[in-house]
Amino acid sequence: MSDITRPAEAPDISISPGELQKVTAWIYRWTGMTFGEGKRYYIERRIAERIGKTGCRDTRAYLLLLGSDPKERQLLTNAFTINETYFYREEHQFAALANEILPAIITTKRPGDLIRIWSVPCSTGDEAYSIALWLLENWPLVDAYNVEIVGSDIDTKAVEAALAGRFAARALQRLPEKLLTAYFEPEHGHRRKIIDDLRESVRFTAANLFDAASLADLGRFDVIFCRNLLIYFDDASRLIAADNLHDRLVPGGYLCLGHSESMARISDRFDLVRLSDAIVYRRA
Structure with missing residues (x-):
């Protein structure tokens, strides 16, 4: 996990079931994220x-x-996001990027x-910077092409942290000392x-991946x-x-999901591709 400040003690506020439902419905409408009864606390x-x-009385x-x-609304959205990340997380996908996807x-x-790579959600920037690091260290042709890496997140506070490029030891623990x-x-x-050249x-x-209009300029x-x-x-x-995601990919572009996620159960607009280092998806 990246360096995240522990939240202050929450005040003793009464929230009725109806009020709770209204807020979660709004969060869903704004972000697509769902929070069931198990997440009530x-x-x-x-x-x-x-x-x-905010100083509201109730x-x-x-x-x-x-x-x-x-x-x-943005500040509440920031409060609901989960920024669990660190450098070189699921690095087998970075190996697939350098060894098979980019070739x-x-x-x-x-x-x-130009080769464009997008990290979304980028959280505090660990993944986007990891991509840059991996390519510098492991893709011999990195300087032969104009590689643009973009990181995006719905959490504006996380984006500010990514821009600052400061990380605690826990976020960096998988990186070699060199x-x-x-x-x-x-x-x-x-x-x-992180050094300025890399930052x-x-x-x-x-x-917001749930809002097509917010993605158009990317x-x-x-x-x-x-x-x-x-x-x-x-x-x-x-x-x-x-x-x-499909609309943000060029025809034939590649999509890398988390290890527990499968596009095959969501959409038929992607082809599953089995690589030596990872399973990824390609825009059909």
Whole structure:
């Protein structure tokens, strides 16, 4: 997990079942994320934290604010996101990227051509930076092509952290010491900051995979990493997300999902591709 500040103690706020249902319905409508009864404590705590920070006198007043203030809707959305990530997570997919996906992609490109890779959700940037690191270290042709890496997340606070490029030891624990020395600068305690050249090689932006309009300006990508997001969706929102992923891929582009996710059960718009290092999907 990346360096995440422990939330403050939630105030003692009464939230009725109806109010709770209204908030979760809004979250679903805005993000596609579903939260069942088993997440009740998690949901109540985050709503109570936001109520305390806004100074609203009760849940009813907060709901009125939430219905009229887009900024507060974003802050509540940030509170509901789960930023579980670290460098070189599921690195077998990075191996597949360098060993088989990119070699297949460049058969239709010339040296110097643009190759676009999208990490969504990017959380605090660990995955997007991992892609850049892996290619620098493991793809001999990285300098022969114009590789653009974009990281996007619905959580604007996470995007700010990604832009800053500062990480705690836990986020970096899978990286070899030689990479830590080459690409990170020591800071106070066990924290490290990614070097400017690498930080500036990745572009970060806020985006909502559940909202096609928020994705339009991103253009299309040759490869998309969308790992461990669809597990928070129901069947209907998974299909919407799948369609949006399809639209953001170039024809023949590749999609990498999390190890517990399968596009085969969601959409028939992708072909399953078995590679030596990973199972991925390709826009049909």
